Amino acid sequence: MFIDAATTSLTVSPRPTNPVTELVQGLKPYPTANVGDAMDRLNLMDTGIATQWATGRCVGPALTVLTREGDNLAIHRALDDAEPGDVLVINALGGTTRAVFGDLLAEICLAAGIVGVVIDGLTRDRAAIKELGLPVWARGVSPAGPAKYGPGAVSVPVACGGTVVNPGDLITADDDGVAVIPTERAEGVLRRLADIDKFEEDLRIRIRNSTAAALTSTI
Secondary structure: OOOOOOOOOEEEOOOOOOOOHHHHHHHOOOOHHHHHHHOOOOOEOOOOOEEOOOOOOEEEEEEEEEEOOOEOHHHHHHHHHOOOOOEEEEEOOOOOOOEEEOHHHHHHHHHHOOOEEEEEOEEOOHHHHHHHOOOEEEOEEOOOOOEOOOOEEEOOOEEEOOEEEOOOOEEEEEOOEEEEEOHHHHHHHHHHHHHHHHHHHHHHHHHHHHHHHHHHHOO
């Protein structure tokens, strides 16, 4: 850790092996809305978990954290176990009084290869994090900073945005919100996404051709 703090109050479980790279790469072209459609519109976080600036997007396996409201000791510890391509998913108990994430943690995330951060709680230093280019989804912003006492847990199942996230589940997030793909469903979801994409593209072509024909008939 980059901070000097005792971690005896934390529970740290072994992290699972990351999903195969092909799954992550295969999901990247698809918007979160289509991912939700491929899961029968389940496993989507509630709308309170929102991108903190436009054009944020990430896809990757979840590195999960459970922390007390207004405390980020467990987040610092979790980043010791981060692997490039991870999405940091934090259950901060939905706290809306103190931020648990800021620009210094964002710097550590980028150094560790984290591709996105999802927080059921608050962030701060939004402008600085935007400049760094790290995508963040959260319930909002507060200038009030966190404590670093714990307790907390790393690499355990967490609730985030009303959805269960297990360590290693695949996260896709963009301007629409956040979807959670259980590891065991990832291959099936990817196959359904290809079908959904073809259906939508065919329909889009029909709509555009219909519009063009209507315009031509009026000339």
